Amino acid sequence: MTFSSYAKINLSLKVNFKRRNSLHEIQSYFCLINLADKIKLNKIKGKKDKINFKGTFAKIINKKNNSIIDILKLLRRLNLISNYYSVTIIKNIPIFAGLGGGTSNAAFILKFLLKNRVKKDLLNKAENIVGSDLRLFFHEQGFLKNLKTIIDLKKKQKLFFVLIQPKIKCSTKEIYSKVLKYSKKELFDKNKIKTKNKFINFLSKNSNDLQSVVEKKHSLIKRLLTDIRNESECCFSRMTGSGSVCYGLFKDQIAAKKALNKLKTKYPKFWFSIAKTV
Numbered sequence: 001m002t003f004s005s006y007a008k009i010n011l012s013l014k015v016n017f018k019r020r021n022s023l024h025e026i027q028s029y030f031c032l033i034n035l036a037d038k039i040k041l042n043k044i045k046g047k048k049d050k051i052n053f054k055g056t057f058a059k060i061i062n063k064k065n066n067s068i069i070d071i072l073k074l075l076r077r078l079n080l081i082s083n084y085y086s087v088t089i090i091k092n093i094p095i096f097a098g099l100g101g102g103t104s105n106a107a108f109i110l111k112f113l114l115k116n117r118v119k120k121d122l123l124n125k126a127e128n129i130v131g132s133d134l135r136l137f138f139h140e141q142g143f144l145k146n147l148k149t150i151i152d153l154k155k156k157q158k159l160f161f162v163l164i165q166p167k168i169k170c171s172t173k174e175i176y177s178k179v180l181k182y183s184k185k186e187l188f189d190k191n192k193i194k195t196k197n198k199f200i201n202f203l204s205k206n207s208n209d210l211q212s213v214v215e216k217k218h219s220l221i222k223r224l225l226t227d228i229r230n231e232s233e234c235c236f237s238r239m240t241g242s243g244s245v246c247y248g249l250f251k252d253q254i255a256a257k258k259a260l261n262k263l264k265t266k267y268p269k270f271w272f273s274i275a276k277t278v
Helices: 067-077 101-113 120-130 134-138 172-177 196-204 211-217 219-229 253-266
Strands: 002-010 014-018 024-044 050-054 084-090 141-146 149-152 160-165 234-239 246-250 271-276
Touching (some): 024 134, 024 271, 067 101, 120 134, 196 234, 219 234
């Protein structure tokens, strides 16, 4: 069986405080996009999973310690599965990018094996092993109110993105450790996002609290985001998650393609993609 494992984009990100378990409490408007890894999964005989990575970003993945191994071990330990599997992942989502590729792989395998019946207590256990953003991949568009609560956006908006990754690797742990100021908690207001124009206008006035930290370390990120923002019909530019992928949001695909072609000539050695909400 072959299925897709979608990337996510943080449309905003507020860091509220540091929890006692050292995790940071955050809030984020987010969406899944059609940039996806492809996963081929089949039952096999024997007592050992066979995990293979292929594609553009396969070379830099830890083959002996990754989210797929972790999630399969957890499911067997909880007696939710008994079989072993051959899993091949075509990696189209950049690594160290803020797009959640590895976590997405674990989430979509979890949903596939349990036929989308993932209970809350299992999700909590899986998050402790895989990562706190695991639950994002169970929602197409939403507002992360806190690390345990997501509000689904009832009206899904069709958004288009130009994605660019410079040759920079960002350590999530390091970036969060350098956050010195915290943002106030944000209240969810559906009236601010009930139309596409209102939603984009609201997001454009928002921010990613991690972005300034990364910009201080990598001035190239700041310059790249400015260049993206200056493209015609770009609503705003931002870094997703802890980076290093930067994106520009556009209302339509034509404008996004024009911007991509112009930016490619300026940054020919960077990774580029166009994506839209799923």
